[in-house]
Amino acid sequence: MSPASQTSNSLWNILFLCWLVALIATLGSLFFSDVMHFPPCVMCWYQRICMYPLVVLFGIALLPQDTTVLKYASPLVYIGLFFAIYQNLLYYKILPEAAQPCSQGVSCTSDYINWFGFITIQLLSLFAFSLLLGLIILLKRKLKS
Amino acid sequence: MKKQTLIVTSIVILIALYIAGSFAYKYFYLKNLNENASVFVRAHSPIIGNEKATTTIVEFFDPACGTCKAFSPFVKNIIQKHPDKLKLVLRYAPFHTDSYYVVQMLEASKLQNRYFETLDVIFKHQEKWAINHSSNIAKLWSFLPEAGLDVEKLKNDMKRPEIDAIIKQDIADSKLLGVNQTPEFFVNGKPLKRFGYKELEELINSEL
Numbered sequence: 001m002s003p004a005s006q007t008s009n010s011l012w013n014i015l016f017l018c019w020l021v022a023l024i025a026t027l028g029s030l031f032f033s034d035v036m037h038f039p040p041c042v043m044c045w046y047q048r049i050c051m052y053p054l055v056v057l058f059g060i061a062l063l064p065q066d067t068t069v070l071k072y073a074s075p076l077v078y079i080g081l082f083f084a085i086y087q088n089l090l091y092y093k094i095l096p097e098a099a100q101p102c103s104q105g106v107s108c109t110s111d112y113i114n115w116f117g118f119i120t121i122q123l124l125s126l127f128a129f130s131l132l133l134g135l136i137i138l139l140k141r142k143l144k145s
Numbered sequence: 146m147k148k149q150t151l152i153v154t155s156i157v158i159l160i161a162l163y164i165a166g167s168f169a170y171k172y173f174y175l176k177n178l179n180e181n182a183s184v185f186v187r188a189h190s191p192i193i194g195n196e197k198a199t200t201t202i203v204e205f206f207d208p209a210c211g212t213c214k215a216f217s218p219f220v221k222n223i224i225q226k227h228p229d230k231l232k233l234v235l236r237y238a239p240f241h242t243d244s245y246y247v248v249q250m251l252e253a254s255k256l257q258n259r260y261f262e263t264l265d266v267i268f269k270h271q272e273k274w275a276i277n278h279s280s281n282i283a284k285l286w287s288f289l290p291e292a293g294l295d296v297e298k299l300k301n302d303m304k305r306p307e308i309d310a311i312i313k314q315d316i317a318d319s320k321l322l323g324v325n326q327t328p329e330f331f332v333n334g335k336p337l338k339r340f341g342y343k344e345l346e347e348l349i350n351s352e353l
Contacts, residue, residue, distance in 0.1 A: 012148065020155060027163050035167040039325055062152060 007142065012065050014139045018073070018132060019058035025051050025128040032112065032121060041108040043087040047125050050080030054132070067143060074136050081129040084122070091122045174323070178334050184318040185331060186234050189311045191260055194224045194232035200352050202231065203331040205238040205315075205324045208247040209275040213328045214268045219342055223349055230353055235264075237315040238327050243280035248312050250285075253302035254294055262292040 029048055032038045040048070054073055061069035089095040091109045112121055185203045202220065206213040224231045239245045247267065254263035266288055267274075274285040289296055302308070322331070330337050330345055333352045337344055 016148075016151065019152075023155070023159060027159055031163060031166060035163075035170055037323060037325065059152075063148065 008065065011067060011139065011142055012062070014135055014142070015058060015061055015065065015067070015069070018135050018139075019055065019062060021128055021131050021135070022051060022054035022058055025125070026055050028124065029121075036112075038112045038121075041110075043083055043108040044121070044125070046083045047080050047087075047129070050076040050083070051125075051128070067139065070136060070139060070143075077129060077132045077136060081126075081133055084126040084129045087122050088126050091120065175335070178322065178331075178336070181321065182334065184321050185236075185334060187236075187311075187314060187318070189314070191235045191255070192232050193221065193235070193261070195229055196232060198230050198232040200227075200231050200349070201234060201333055202349060203234045203236060205236045205319050205322075205327060205329040207238055207240050207244050207327040208251065208264075208267050209241040209244045209271070209280050210327045211271065211275075214271050216328050216342075216345075217268055220345075223346060227353060231349070236318065237312055238319045238324050238329065239312065239316070240327060241275070241280065243282055245312060246282055247280060247285065249303040249308055250289070250299060252308040252311055253299045253305070254292065256302050257294055257298065259292050259294050263289065263294060266292040 026048075029040070029044070029051070033040050054076055057069055057073045057076075061067070061073075086095070087108055108122075114120055186201065202224075204213075204216075204220065220233055224233055237248045239248050251260065251263055251267065254260050267285070269291075270285070270288045274281045274288065286296065289299065319329075322329075322336075326340075330348075332345075332348045335348065335352070337348060
């Protein structure tokens with residue numbers, strides 16, 4: 001295999017991983033709300049708004065491979081990550097309760113799940129967005145080199 | 146593996162997992178419910194209809210909830226059709242702001258044997274004291290004498306710790322049963338698959 005096609009392959013693999021992360025996060029969040037009937041809080045919706053389109057964007061970028069998708073997808077990842085970080089700061093009480101914008105309706109700091117004593121839905125979202133950020137940075141570096 | 150194959154395989158696997166997961170979840174959820182029979186009915190729970198009836202409808206409600214009010218005559222009507230076989234157990238899920246306070250009033254009215262009268266008055270005037278999901282308690286107080294209540298006695302009784310314990314128990318049970326909207330119905334421990342009048346009537350009929 002030529003070096004050029006090898007680079008292209010590894011680029012594709014990263015795009016594929018991005019799409020996979022977005023797809024798993026999307027299906028996972030739908031599972032929580034539609035199968036387990038956890039009502040999503042406002043913060044969750046803001047993060048969903050950023051996550052769901054990524055499945056389509058990265059999906060389209062896979063065939064044929066199109067790395068310009070980064071231009072459109074990365075802002076969504078940054079915004080989603082911002083909300084995920086903010087919500088986790090609220091959850092771990094690093095930001096004060098008074099700064100909480102969603103006291104009405106469903107609380108954004110409630111525990112729907114608590115696997116192994118620390119994995120909450122809030123943390124899962126943060127994990128997904130961080131993973132996407134990592135993959136995007138990796139992809140950008142590979143494109144430059 | 147070819148790229149197309151990889152993409153299609155991933156989609157198929159993930160969607161299959163989603164579907165299998167929802168079936169598994171529903172199965173274990175129902176199994177868990179039936180093992181926790183006592184969470185549906187507590188000794189303090191008010192019962193409408195024949196106490197010895199074999200079919201039990203459990204309703205988690207919020208006095209400020211408009212849909213709960215709308216369902217109230219509907220459910221009573223069904224019970225009147227089968228007076229021997231059906232009973233309705235009332236449980237609290239005070240989700241709205243200040244609903245806890247209204248439930249305290251309701252529980253205190255039990256001590257004056259005016260529970261169902263009080264509930265009727267609360268629902269009858271709901272549009273006047275519960276507007277846009279916020280409660281005007283002062284206004285509600287003005288309607289309570291209609292239920293034949295001694296309001297001064299009610300004000301004192303409301304603060305009783307046993308009333309607090311009853312409401313806290315109901316809230317704990319509602320969490321255990323995954324109640325997150327009102328009204329929530331369970332017929333013989335089975336939840337409504339889809340919310341609606343027709344669906345509730347069908348579920349009740351299938352359990353009779």
